[in-house]
Amino acid sequence: MATVTLKGTEIHTSGDLPKVGTQAPDFTLTNTDLSTKTLKDFEGNKVVLNIFPSVDTGTCAQSVRQFNTEANKLENTKVLCISKDLPFAQARFCGAEGLEQVISLSDFKTGDFGKTYGINFIDGPLEGLLSRSVVVLDETGKVIYTEQVAETVDEPNYEAALNALK
Incomplete structure (x- = not known):
């Protein structure tokens, strides 16, 4: 279990992020077209998992915007923005923002x-x-960087995440 804060108040998570150097656990998630995606779908690419509570909050929305901007500069890299938002809300947000x-x-x-x-x-x-x-x-699915943001209303350390790709 990890402890983070929300506006200074402690809250807890169900466990800990995968350790650097280990193989990332597989997953099954739903794309905005309602298709199913797994980690295997991104095999051979570097992958950034940008994980957040809800795209309908300012900080979460900004992280999607920022990683969208950075993704243009990344070779052989897929940026996955993951939340529990319904795929319809995710598609609406990215469509309205022009995030492709x-x-x-x-x-x-x-x-x-x-x-x-x-x-x-x-x-x-x-x-x-x-x-x-x-x-x-990395391209083999090995974890090369993790960050669980200590204060939930703060943005992640984009620079550190992107430097891990180099």
Whole structure:
């Protein structure tokens, strides 16, 4: 279990992020077209998992925008923006914002992604949603960087995540 804060108040997650150097756990998530995506679908690419509570909050929306901008500069890299938002909300947001470089995926069906990656909030006002985190994988699916943002309303460390790709 990890402890983070929401506006200074402690909240907890169901576990811990996968360790650097380990193989990333597989997942099954729902794309905005309602198709199913797994980690295997991105094999051979570097992958940035931008994980957050809800695209309908300012910080989460900004992280999607920022990673969309950065994705244009990345070779052989896919940026997956993952939340429990419905795929319809994710598609609406990215469509309205003109964000075409990121792939929005939802953990709404089973919540298994949040459980497997140890990032489901288990208490507090965001209970059941995903903790703001970034996980970076190399082309073989090995974890090369992780960050669970200590204060949920803060943005992730984009520079550190992107440097891990080099």
